[in-house]
Amino acid sequence: MKRIIPVASKKDLSFFIDFPHELYQNDPFYVPELFTAQRDMLTKSHHPFYEHSKIQLFLAYNNGDVVGRIAAIQNNNHNKIYKVTEGFFGFFDVINDNETAKMLLDTATAWLKEKNLDKIIGPVNFSTNDTCGLLIEGFNGPPVAMMPYNAPYYLPLLEKAGFSKKVDLRAYRYTAGDYNDRAAGLVEKIEERLQRNNIVIRKINLKNFKQEAEAIRKVYNKAWDKNLGFVPMTDKEFDYTAKDLKLILDPDFCLLAEKDGEIVGFSLAIPDINQVLIKIKRGRLFPTGLVKLLLNKRKINGIRILLLGVVDGYRKMGIEACLYGRIIKAFQAKKMKYAEASWTLEHNDMVNKPIENIGGKLYRKYRLLEKSIA
Incomplete structure (x- = not known):
């Protein structure tokens, strides 16, 4: 029954x-x-x-x-x-x-x-x-x-x-050797131009993580405010998420765009920790899961480009291209095999076109469904 x-x-x-x-x-x-x-x-x-x-x-x-x-x-x-x-x-x-x-x-x-x-x-x-x-x-x-x-x-x-x-x-998926790395080659020139406007691109400072996370939260809530269904995170919600992400964060893939000391954009790619989690039976870290996590964490060869956003007033200045270029350079230096850029809205051409121009291949689709409550 x-x-x-x-x-x-x-x-x-x-x-x-x-x-x-x-x-x-x-x-x-x-x-x-x-x-x-x-x-x-x-x-x-x-x-x-x-x-x-x-x-x-x-x-x-x-x-x-x-x-x-x-x-x-x-x-x-x-x-x-x-x-x-x-x-x-x-x-x-x-x-x-x-x-x-x-x-x-x-x-x-x-x-x-x-x-x-x-x-x-x-x-x-x-x-x-x-x-x-x-x-x-x-x-x-x-x-x-x-x-x-x-x-x-x-x-x-x-x-x-x-x-x-x-x-x-x-x-979207990028595979090593099968994407357009032009943005990586232009990074230095773009950064020079940005610096003339007092905009610098830098890695996150993990020693000052609490303050960095607070500044990123403000950008996150501004840069994604027009996305479908986006709800700004409360301070506590952002801190909760940031604390978890810090465990797998690689500073080479967490980049901040700063104008006169104020964060105006950032990008975040995270190691594909699922390469390790898939081996941890029933999601239990004890008794053997923790050992698998620690032993295999360094072997991860893929990333997920999770976030890339710039606040209004600083878009289309080259910051986005620079952030992508830096991610590509780190991807190459670490000899990664694949990257996934996800997720994006199907009708967001301003985001999807640049991803496709760099060589991202649309390879998975997800759907949100709805129904009226009578």
Whole structure:
């Protein structure tokens, strides 16, 4: 007999976090999330998201076995900024069964309806600052760091449940030796021109990380304010994310554009830590996972270009080209094999065209879906 229950205990939460491991146990491309990271994210006393918003987790059972999971998410900051009454669903995983998927989605929808929300959008794990999107093209390899993964059958399940496309997100791939490195060759000339306007490009100073992160947060919230569904991070949310990123940060791939001491742009590429995480069984660092993480971290040969933004008033001055050029030079110096630039909005030509001009190949697509709440 199938039933849906709310997650109400630590045991339930463990089942919620572990379900994808069971679902994808025979999938060679599945990358487990670290258990401790997921537990902290989904525990109200641990994550700053809960200071302004709410979620409810649900599990689907069939004769005593977990067969699906979902989170209903009420992001009050999103609704306040956009003056809407929308809800999200996230952390969605399910067996290939229309009835089970519909039961989960209907349960999340009903919870959001009780909060007087009139639309459900997803998959989104808290907000678009976090992991979001349903993989719809490019199932031929594991996801890169902080990108989602799901089986091909998810899209038909969601469409059968009445969801339709809101927007597609893109991921581009660069392969060593197969891209245009012209930007790298022009870096010095561009930097000389920028310096005449008192703009310098420099690496992040990890010894002064707290102050650097604070300055980056202000740029982040300004540079992405026009992106679809973008919600500025609170100070605590940004600090929470920055603390996690610092663990894998490579200063050669975290660059700041500074004008008279003020940060006006930055870029961030992170090592593809999924190359290591894919080997850590069920996302547990103990007893052997930590050893694998430490031993293999230095062997990572791919990156994800996660962020590149410049605030209004400083765009199209060459800062973006310089930041990309610096990333390419570091990529070459470290003999990396691939890079993924993700994600971008499908209609954002101002971002997508330069990526394509440098030689990025569109190789994966993700989709946000929506449905009205009657």
